[in-house]
Amino acid sequence: MDSITLIAVTSIVVAGVTTGFGTMGPALAEGRAVATALTALAQQPDASATITRTLFVGLAMIESTAIYCFVVSMILLFANPFWNAAAVAVHAAAK
């Protein structure tokens, strides 16, 4: 296998693993956050405005860890620096 194929295979596999494992933690965390917020809402319906606002902010923050993983895998797939470097090297060698 030449280096470009190796880089492609590694990038694709690692991109999938990154998003897969990176979303597991935030998914569990968001579930817990929503469950706790629902409990709080059931106990104190008067404070629903504050609870909902805090819940949304918290969810977006938990979600951002998953988003970081997604950004990393998107960079691996569509803007991979190693792929570009290897492609340039192969192109230079072919000349």
Next chain:
Amino acid sequence: MNLTPDQTVYWQYGVVKLDATIVFTWVLMAVLVGGSALVARGLRHGLKLSRWQCVLEILVTGLTQQIAEVGLREPAKYIAFLGTLFLFVAASALSTIVPGFAAPTSSLSTTVALAVCVFVAVPLFGIAAQGLRGYLHSYLEPTAIMLPFNLISEASRTLALAVRLFGNMMSGAMIVGILLTITPFLFPVVMTALGLLTGMVQAYIFSILAAVYIAAATRPGTDGAGPSDTNPPGKTPWTASPSSP
């Protein structure tokens, strides 16, 4: 496939590039400034207001109230900065429904620029509120050992602000693009609607976080009393809530 609107270049002369991010940013700025200038030209007192004046007043009073709820005592001092951040991010999230228009915030350059604005504004507001000495002393809270951690948190929260907004806006467009190749008809519409919702939530979060950082910098000793992902140790409002019986 284009990851960001940076890659669409309309015009280039040497190192000077005019890419889609710059063009769309200026279009948005023109719409926001021109629209509000148009409405503000015919401002009136009294009971009969024009429809658009009502919209402006709802926006301004809503923003003022939200800023005050975070813990900033004088919202009028900060609404110019925080309100602009919110309006720009929200408008660019809403602009994705226009075909062919990519949100400027789905480019990392724009979000880094916005985050750097927050990074610069926090010390400025902090020094303006409590003087240079008082602001610098807030880095030594609660003890001097925390100085490096406070500095790290200053940098990391700027990075987090930029990447969070970029990732959310970019992923919305990217997911719709990928889904268009798999299930062309209905599902991308649903995801676009979801993207609009997350865009608004991100705009809210971006400005609220900036407000929380400013509130923490302008009031030492007391708690920021708001959501924050990089709380100084010992000041975690969420985990401190007692469990009710």
